[in-house]
Amino acid sequence: MTTTDSPPDARPGPARAPARRRRRTGDTERGFSRVFRWVATGSGAFLLLVLAAVAVFLVARGLPALTASPDELSDRGGLPTGMDSLWDLVGPLVFGTLLAAAMALLLATPVAIGIALFISHYAPRRAASVIGYVIDLLAAIPSVVFGLWGGRTLAPVISDVWVWVAGVLDVLPFWTVEVTNTGRSLATASVVLAVMILPIITAVSREVFLQTPTLHEEAALALGATRWEMIRTAVLPFGRSGVISAAMLGLGRALGETMAVLMILSPGILYSFQIFDSGQQQTIAAFIASRFAEASGLAVNVLIATGLALFVITMVVNMAARAIVARRKEFSGAN
């Protein structure tokens, strides 16, 4: 292809060279086949265009909020009272989003690795596929149902646990732990988020663990390793980068999840580590969903600008995760 597609000046051939010679390998591609190729290629390009459009529209519609004066923002920007700059709003929201996602990740990753190892190295083969199906089932449950369950069933039950945990933590001298007895705290929301991102982390980790070469597992066992020691010497080092990217994919999900937070958390806009109390933090996605219906004019621009912040954060996380996965693929392909 590179030789046939050389620029015209490099090949000053006679003008009568038929256009069809451009692709020597494409002899069968005439008429509709060529149209079909362009349609297919065009849709590939269209997809990139859509992603670009998402970014462009968010920037274009968020821009008025970024350029508005403090007076305009506090007048018509729909900001909570007492705020006159966009950063006063976006800052705590980004903080809340990151805090919720980080806690969810901290809870979900060890459990997900455990389940993935259970499926790949502990459970009997027939049980393993059933368990994989059960975990997929967890992924199929809509987020709004998780929110309903979290708000109505989990929150009242788990609030007792939080009161106890807060009581234990309150022993620490430099930190007073506030706790609500409604359960509508960031801690509860994070638990539900953790359950929601469990399936994706499990699925990716499981695939990596299953790819561990039998050779290395047997080498460890033949040295007199127990099953856990075999996993520690052969499976975990092999799967480390895969688990990292799995966790980052999970992080991406947790960052963008709306309903579970919206339906469970009683929000506030503070930089606060009081994760067991209500009225402290809020996430970007839940904030947008809760304010969008009543917003108009500049307030909409403000919401879209916060959405842009979320978009940027999740894109960075996801691209990093995918880049790790892609590099891993190249490695295993070379071996």
Added chain:
Amino acid sequence: MSATSPTAATTTETAERTRALLTAADPGRRRADRAMTVLIYGAFALAVVPLVSLLWTVVLRGAERFDADFLLTSMRGVFGGMDMGGAYHAAVGTLMITLTATVISVPIGLLVAIYLVEYGRGALARATTFFVDVMTGIPSIVAGLFAFALFSIFLGPGAKLGIIAAVALSVLMIPVVVRSCEEMLKLVPNELREASYALGVPKWLTIVRVVLRTSVAGITTGVLLAVARVIGETAPILITAGVSDSINFNPFDGRMMTLPVYIFSQYRQGPVPCQEGALDCLVDINFDRAWAAALLLIVIVMLLNLIGRLVTRWFSPKLR
């Protein structure tokens, strides 16, 4: 040594030493192994608890109001703690919006998959593959904001239509469709394509008649699973199609309710402040409706998953 002088004494001595060697399990290591086994079984049990609790609660609470009346009435004219009203309008909206999103997503997704598998080479293909993966990570609310911003150019800022929600869902659905179709097209063996070329069939006909025909079951499954994934989306629909109490079949005209948004709006209304002794007033009616709609939604999602898997099992051609 035992081989050269096999007296009884040395034999038992070496046997004892060997026995000591073979039974000398380090208790610390064995305990660590046991502990990890328990932890790993525990991790699985821990994941099953919320799943069972959720399904159990949804079935139990949802079944209370899950009847023909709930499925066939809307919320029009229902207010307060009235013991009536259903999710018919939401089911209709879900059907219309998801159908529209599917009609938009499947052709585009399928064509992109064909491009990646049959034509894709070079920078554009690499970029497309990478960004399809990245697109699967777009937060759903951002997709909603995008669709809103796109349509507000033509329709002004206040527009709330089913079609806007469908476009938002398409942004979420296309990458899923691409991924699953791509997997399915890759499964078609190259021999089939070459056999077709050898008969003088042009490439586009080969793709349509041979490749797509062979993988139609897998593609159907992929589409059904993609539908199952977006049918539960709430946030993008909430901000693009709004909330409605009435039946609306037209995605191009007026607000539309969907099941997930219905669940959310019922949940948000919370308990009803009934007057003392009021007979026709149920305090928890809104939550009851939310649970019933959640049951309906889960049944739909599970059915889509089940049918999707069965389609592959029954209709996929035997390639091996």
Added chain:
Amino acid sequence: MAQRIDVKDLNIYYGDFLAVEGVSMTIDPRSVTAFIGPSGCGKSTFLRTLNRMHEVIPGARVDGSVELEGVDLYGDDVDPVAVRRTVGMVFQRPNPFPTMSIRDNVLAGVKLNNKRISKSDADDLVESSLRGANLWNEVKDRLEKPGSGLSGGQQQRLCIARAIAVKPQVVLMDEPCSALDPISTLAIEDLIQELKKDYTIVIVTHNMQQAARVSDRTAFFNIAGTGKPGRLIEMNDTATIFSSPAEKATEDYVSGRFG
């Protein structure tokens, strides 16, 4: 330290399928015993039962007994993990851990034991094991480099060093040269001759010249047909097996008429 192995009436099953039937043999200490036979005759499977590595394969089980100095490896109080420390194994393809350095690969088995090992002891063990595997002079300047950077033959000798670092009594080798070039093969064969001074060596090989070169005794396994169990046909001094075997099948096999 080398020890003798007595196998009595050993049957090996995969689920309900009888893979190897009725093997009885004695393996002498400080000697090299070679297993030969056509593909699928169960010689590798049998080798794995000598350190219970077959238990890694789901559904695999044995009846009969394998005794190390009179102690049954399948006895109730015997720990399979301890068995594998006592009876080391080298595999068909070299398999150093890719994430570890050469030094860490040698120490991998020792470190499992959680016991704190002082740096000087560790250095001594690394050197003696690598010397034992005839690899020390080639790698002494790059002990911290990954083991996967070595050539195939060096990797296999690294695996042997790793196996003898845990101080086993017996070393099992499952076709250790099948993935190596002739020069590397010779290096391994020389090494086997040295190792037999200290260890009981059992080697499975497809290569009859190799069996003739390295082993003191040879066992010939055969299979009557697909779906039938593999059996031990005969076992004798290597010279006898290759010059005047008792069985017709052995003669046909060693003279290259099948297999």
